[in-house]
Amino acid sequence: MIERIAQEEVQRIEDLARATWPDTFKEILTPDQIEYMLNWMYNVDTLKEQISKGHEFYIYKDQEDLGFIGLEPNYEGASKLRIHKIYVLPAAQGKKVGKQLMDFAEKRAQELSLACLNLNVNRYNAAVDFYKHIGFQITKTEDIDIGEGFFMNDYVMEKAL
Template identity: 35%
Template sequence: MNKLTIQIRPVTPPDVPAISALAREIWQASYPGIITQEQIDFMLEQRYGHERLYDDLEDADKWLDQAFHDGRRVGFAFSELYKGEFKLDKLYIHPDAQRQGVGGQLIAHVAARAAKLGYPCVILAVNKRNEKAIASYRKYGFSVRESVVDDIGHGFVMDDFVMEKKL
């Protein structure tokens, strides 16, 4: 694997439109075949609408990190405190930059934060059909803890594995 050197910086309000656009680009490249286009559009609006991202930036229990390579934004990782646990909530790498260690470096960054705050593990939820992501999480020390089906409204469900990485 040819590893990309990245710089990790916190997302700030002026970054919001670019993060939202990057999310759409990555979701459109990744999720057709896993969830419907209607669900992609619904979830993008729900999670990456500008107002939602500005609210996330104000939330003391959320951390929004972005990765740059040679000045280009190549991905992002959002983490949060969720029901008393430390959760990697979003991890998205641009298709051109995938499989070059960017996801692994962002996972390490988030895991270091969780460890520093005293949490025993990092958890995440991943679609059961997202085999590439599941392979990647296994590579970085996550294993499946449980299987969940969450109703997210408007007739959509998230059919996920919850995975955890012990610290």
């Protein structure tokens, strides 16, 4: 089941991020960068602020929280649904949780009459192949300075709807 998360429930998102990031990024990022990014992007105050600005967070739950997705409708004023965050617990990977969250995002975009899905993904993340498999294309490469000497080395990917 996929359920929308209210501001007072964002601790669940932070908990899932902290449970997924170390395994997801252990071969790509240093432990220091993982911790820096978790503290920067997934603290409760930041998540609450994002909801107040129109972001939507959803959790996939099957007896326990297994994964989540963060969406921003009309990203940068365009007809895009931005997928800012999507992570699945390591134990739930390969069980279609990520696919169901992505299908949900596509349906949400269609409900909002948006033309495409848009996301950033680390260029070395295995998820790049998953996104390609479900119809995303790389539209550009970017290196984003996030402070403290850390960078996000990403692909921007889109899927037309």
